[in-house]
Amino acid sequence: MFARVIVDISNDAVDRIFDYRALSDTKIGMRVLVPFGGRKVMGYVVALTNQTDFDETKVKSIIANLENEPKLRPEILELSFYLARHFFLRLSDCIKLVLPSCVRNFSQHEQTEFILSNVYDIETSINMIGNRAKNQLSAVAYLNEHAEEKFSKMVELFGRTSINALVEKGLVLKTPIRKMRAPEFTGENVKRNVLTPLQESAVNQISGEDKTFLLQGVTGSGKTEVYMNIIERAVNDNKTAIMLVPEISLTPQMMSRFNSRFPGIVAVLHSGLSEGERFDEWERIFSGEAKVVLGARSAIFAPLENLGVIVIDEEHDGSYISETNPRFVTHDVANWRARKNKCPLILGSATPSIETFKKSMDGEYTLVELPERVGGLSMPNIEIVDMLGEVMDGNTTPFSRALLSGVENSIKSKKQSILFINRRGFASFMMCRECGYRAKCDDCEVSLVYHKEDNELKCHFCGKRYRMLTNCPGCKSSNIKYGALGTERVCEDLRNLFPDVPVFRMDNDTTKGKNGHKKILEEFSKTSPSILVGTQMIAKGHDYPLVNFVGILDADVSLYNSDYKSNERTFQLVTQVAGRAGRKTDDGSVVLQTYAPKHYVYRFAKNYDYLNFYHKEINLRQTTGFPPYSTILRILVSSVSDNRAKEVTKKLYDLALEIKQKHRGEIIFMQAMPSPVKRIQTKYRYQILTRFVPSDTITKEFYDICDIIEKDVSIFVETNPNNLR
Ligand code: ADP
Ligand code: ZN
Ligand code: ZN
Numbered sequence: 001m002f003a004r005v006i007v008d009i010s011n012d013a014v015d016r017i018f019d020y021r022a023l024s025d026t027k028i029g030m031r032v033l034v035p036f037g038g039r040k041v042m043g044y045v046v047a048l049t050n051q052t053d054f055d056e057t058k059v060k061s062i063i064a065n066l067e068n069e070p071k072l073r074p075e076i077l078e079l080s081f082y083l084a085r086h087f088f089l090r091l092s093d094c095i096k097l098v099l100p101s102c103v104r105n106f107s108q109h110e111q112t113e114f115i116l117s118n119v120y121d122i123e124t125s126i127n128m129i130g131n132r133a134k135n136q137l138s139a140v141a142y143l144n145e146h147a148e149e150k151f152s153k154m155v156e157l158f159g160r161t162s163i164n165a166l167v168e169k170g171l172v173l174k175t176p177i178r179k180m181r182a183p184e185f186t187g188e189n190v191k192r193n194v195l196t197p198l199q200e201s202a203v204n205q206i207s208g209e210d211k212t213f214l215l216q217g218v219t220g221s222g223k224t225e226v227y228m229n230i231i232e233r234a235v236n237d238n239k240t241a242i243m244l245v246p247e248i249s250l251t252p253q254m255m256s257r258f259n260s261r262f263p264g265i266v267a268v269l270h271s272g273l274s275e276g277e278r279f280d281e282w283e284r285i286f287s288g289e290a291k292v293v294l295g296a297r298s299a300i301f302a303p304l305e306n307l308g309v310i311v312i313d314e315e316h317d318g319s320y321i322s323e324t325n326p327r328f329v330t331h332d333v334a335n336w337r338a339r340k341n342k343c344p345l346i347l348g349s350a351t352p353s354i355e356t357f358k359k360s361m362d363g364e365y366t367l368v369e370l371p372e373r374v375g376g377l378s379m380p381n382i383e384i385v386d387m388l389g390e391v392m393d394g395n396t397t398p399f400s401r402a403l404l405s406g407v408e409n410s411i412k413s414k415k416q417s418i419l420f421i422n423r424r425g426f427a428s429f430m431m432c433r434e435c436g437y438r439a440k441c442d443d444c445e446v447s448l449v450y451h452k453e454d455n456e457l458k459c460h461f462c463g464k465r466y467r468m469l470t471n472c473p474g475c476k477s478s479n480i481k482y483g484a485l486g487t488e489r490v491c492e493d494l495r496n497l498f499p500d501v502p503v504f505r506m507d508n509d510t511t512k513g514k515n516g517h518k519k520i521l522e523e524f525s526k527t528s529p530s531i532l533v534g535t536q537m538i539a540k541g542h543d544y545p546l547v548n549f550v551g552i553l554d555a556d557v558s559l560y561n562s563d564y565k566s567n568e569r570t571f572q573l574v575t576q577v578a579g580r581a582g583r584k585t586d587d588g589s590v591v592l593q594t595y596a597p598k599h600y601v602y603r604f605a606k607n608y609d610y611l612n613f614y615h616k617e618i619n620l621r622q623t624t625g626f627p628p629y630s631t632i633l634r635i636l637v638s639s640v641s642d643n644r645a646k647e648v649t650k651k652l653y654d655l656a657l658e659i660k661q662k663h664r665g666e667i668i669f670m671q672a673m674p675s676p677v678k679r680i681q682t683k684y685r686y687q688i689l690t691r692f693v694p695s696d697t698i699t700k701e702f703y704d705i706c707d708i709i710e711k712d713v714s715i716f717v718e719t720n721p722n723n724l725r
Contacts, residue, residue: 001026002052003062005043006092007036008104017091018043019052021061029070029077031104033063033170040170042066044095046077063170064119071103071286075340076303082336083328088703088717093326098301102279114151114174116163118143125171135162140171190260193225198370203229205368206344208237208308212335214315214360215348217370218379218608219579220543223348224254226370227311228261230346231292235262239308239343240291244330246317247271247296251541252518255294262292269295269302272514297322300333307341310334314540315347315356316572318722327718331356350579350610351572354621355628357614373583380550380581380588382574382606386597398485398493403551403591407494410549411501411529413587417549419533420577421490422557424507425449429483430457432472439469445679451509452488462681490533490553502527506534539576545584552577552592559594559601563724564626567601571613574605625668627720631694633702634721636675638683639713648713649686655705656688659698667692677725683714 003022020034026045034043040063052059072080072095080094096104118125118140125140139158143149151174154163166172195203199222206213206226217223231241245254247270258266267281267290284290286303293302297320300310312320312334320330331347338345347356347365360367373379385400395401403419410417429447430439439448441459448457448466457466471478487507494503504524511517521542524532528546532538552574559570574592582588594602604613622629635652639645653672660667668691675685692698699719706717 002049002059003032003045004047004049005032005034005045005062006095007034007041007043008092008095009036009041017046019049019054019059021059022048023062023065025068026062026065027070029072029074031066031071033066035060035063040168044072045070046081046091064173066173067175071099071303073303073305075305075337076301078340079301079333079336083326083333086332086336087326087328088700088707089326089328097298097326097328100278100282100298100301102275103282114176115148116143116151116154116167116172116174117148119171119173128169128171129166133162133165135159136166136171139163139166143172188256190257192261193222195225195229196222196374198222198372199226199229199374202226202368202370203233205366206230206346208233209344210339210342212338212345212347212359212365213368214352214356214365215346215368215370216352216357216360216610217348217350218373219350219576220373220377220583221350221370222374223313223370224257225374227313227346227348228257230309230344231311232261234308234343235265235291237308239306240293240304241309241311242293242295242299242302242304242307242334242337243311243313244295244297244299244320244334245313246319246540247537252521253543254541258292258294265289265291267293267295267302269293269299271296297330300330300337307337307343309344309346310338311346311348313348314576315349316351316353316568317540318569321722323718323722325716327716351575352610354568354614354617357610358618358628375584377582377584377586379608380578380590382578382590382592384597384602384606385591385593387593387595398490398553399497399551400591400593403553403593404497406549406551406589406591407498407531411498413548414529415548415587416524416528416544416546417531417551418538418547418577418580419490419494419531419551419553420536420538421485421487421533421553422535422573423484423486423554424488424509424535425458425460425486426452426488426492427482427484428486430469431481431483432474432477433479433481434477435472435475437472437474439466441466443679443682445677447483449486450482452492453509461677484554487533487535494531494533498531502530504530504532506532506538508535508537511537536573536577538580539573542580543583544580547580548582548585548587548589550578550581550588550590552590555592555594555602556596559596559599563721564621564632565722567617567620570601571605571610571617574602575608575610578605625691628694630668630691631699631719632721633690633692633699633717633719634724635688635702635706636685636716636718637687637713638680638685638716640682640684641712642684644710644713645684645686648710648715649688652705652715653688656690656702659701659705660690662701663692663695663698666695666698675725680725 001022002019003026004017005020028045028048030045032043033040076098080098083094084091122144129136135158167174203226234241267285293299334345359365383402385402390400407417427450430450439457444459444461446461449460451458455468487505491503491505504520506520525544558573578590581590637645637649649672660670670690672688675687703717706715
């Protein structure tokens with residue numbers, strides 16, 4: 001019997017399948033130890049066959065199976081083949097996606113105790129060690145006598161170097177004994193709600209059918225309650241469920257709701273977990289103990305068996321498409337798993353992506369609506385304030401009069417306000433008014449942001465920090481201009497205006513650390529009156545009953561992002577942020593500040609008119625030939641050497657021209673140019689942008705020309721990018 005093995009080496013050149021002789025109990029999906037170019041490396045068995053295309057006499061044997069039961073189950077293994085095919089990825093990268101690093105590297109796992117045992121009989125071991133390494137010989141002899149022993153004990157007896165050497169050589173097998181870290185659940189207990197008739201009807205419309213449903217429900221319409229009922233139905237049916245949310249650590253409330261509803265059987269996967277905790281959660285899923293998985297994008301790879309439903313909450317969110325290699329689109333993966341398990345896939349949102357909504361209009365998805373807030377509460381009124389008018393009236397502060405009175409009223413009624421500004425720090429740049437000098441990062445082609453609290457300038461692209469400027473390094477002038485305001489500045493101004501009211505700030509700077517978000521949100525929820533200032537992380541899913549005022553300070557930031565999704569994204573953002581107001585009482589209101597008060601995005605957002613926004617936007621996409629009526633493909637070439645990056649871009653462009661020749665008429669646009677951000681983390685960046693009539697063939701041809709290895713250069717291809725920097 002032969003095993004087809006993918007070796008786990010991070011080297012592009014060896015992304016191939018190699019054949020080895022299987023051991024008697026080698027199984028598909030197992031991690032194994034194999035000889036590879038004079039070394040011993042780990043690999044994954046992806047198939048077993050009776051014959052090999054290689055010279056049989058030269059095929060080497062697997063050294064050892066690294067586990068008794070494969071960690072890659074058939075469905076997940078098949079999924080990685082699908083990923084490789086569908087997203088044009090390397091199979092080894094796909095295996096890294098489906099098996100998290102905490103599982104792949106579990107032998108290096110610190111917090112877990114390990115058991116050691118001999119792989120070979122004692123004679124073979126002695127032969128392989130030779131007679132020089134006395135400690136190693138004693139160790140295998142000891143294991144021969146005791147059958148197995150704890151890693152820590154063995155290290156104590158024979159020294160860490162010898163033990164590690166034995167493991168490394170594959171003579172001794174190291175398996176973890178699990179010490180479960182009890183999943184932490186500190187959240188409050190959330191009681192179960194009796195469904196409203198609208199919710200009831202939504203639950204009934206979403207049957208157990210093998211279909212995709214779009215659950216479009218306004219903010220506060222009780223979508224989560226609907227998901228939980230459907231998940232409960234699946235669990236009662238002895239099935240399992242995956243519920244994806246944009247970033248679970250942002251929404252501790254969601255965790256409490258799920259843990260209360262499904263005690264003991266929820267596994268949570270999020271970025272705030274330590275490797276050890278992640279490993280435990282994964283094991284709970286793998287063993288079948290956890291039946292409901294709640295997590296961010298990569299939770300879609302959770303090794304649950306017998307899936308009964310998959311939910312993608314806030315399906316329009318950009319985080320469902322990964323921005324680095326290996327790049328995948330969560331919706332496609334979810335669709336594959338749902339079809340495989342013949343179960344429903346539910347996409348939920350108040351503001352579905354244009355692409356998703358089109359599919360529901362075309363009948364590919366079944367649309368289910370929740371048009372009202374729970375309890376018949378009205379949607380908060382959105383007032384659009386023309387900031388130019390404010391300036392004309394002599395108000396040059398960042399706060400319009402309407403916004404300030406909104407905050408004041410909220411304070412008077414002892415309630416809470418949320419103010420949204422999608423920029424962190426104090427000022428977005430520092431510039432000399434005399435000579436035009438602008439403080440930039442050494443490693444990135446971007447302005448540095450002033451952070452007053454740390455009295456530093458920071459690069460938001462690479463994190464590098466710089467000393468604050470008091471004088472211009474060029475002309476020594478102290479006449480420094482501060483760029484657009486960010487969250488720090490807004491908080492400072494508010495504290496001056498309302499000295500008695502607590503102001504909380506939630507952005508990437510204040511939410512570091514394990515429970516960063518949770519702490520701020522807990523404090524905020526206990527304090528009224530109070531004000532919460534934050535970036536887009538406050539837009540998502542929060543449900544605080546006392547919030548009766550929401551202010552959007554500078555909505556235009558996202559509107560003028562100048563990519564084809566910016567209208568869509570702004571509409572979504574405004575609706576989501578506004579949706580935080582008046583979720584339990586009828587007194588919610590919203591002020592939106594803009595310099596483009598007549599823009600159709602705001603006009604439709606003000607009336608919560610998704611449908612007409614959609615019609616306008618889809619028309620625009622059709623007439624201008626943008627997705628979903630075309631595919632945008634971007635090839636990003638980056639290198640620390642500017643010349644090398646240019647060279648490779650040129651080379652790829654020439655190859656791309658051939659594709660263009662071949663598909664004349666289908667390729668609408670193609671151009672090579674420096675990326676909008678020309679340098680990030682010391683790497684120069686160039687791009688080839690192309691737009692063509694959607695076609696798998698053309699897409700594949702572009703991916704194929706990029707499948708080359710260029711020294712010191714990285715090439716990244718993506719379609720319909722979320723962000724073009
Ligand atoms: P969405 O996800 O659509 O924004 P949620 O599911 O968070 O809405 O529900 C909004 C609020 O209404 C939550 O506080 C939730 O507990 C409450 N809620 C939802 N369904 C009901 C119900 N049937 N009865 C009473 N309250 C409900
Ligand atoms: Zn100057
Ligand atoms: Zn930088």
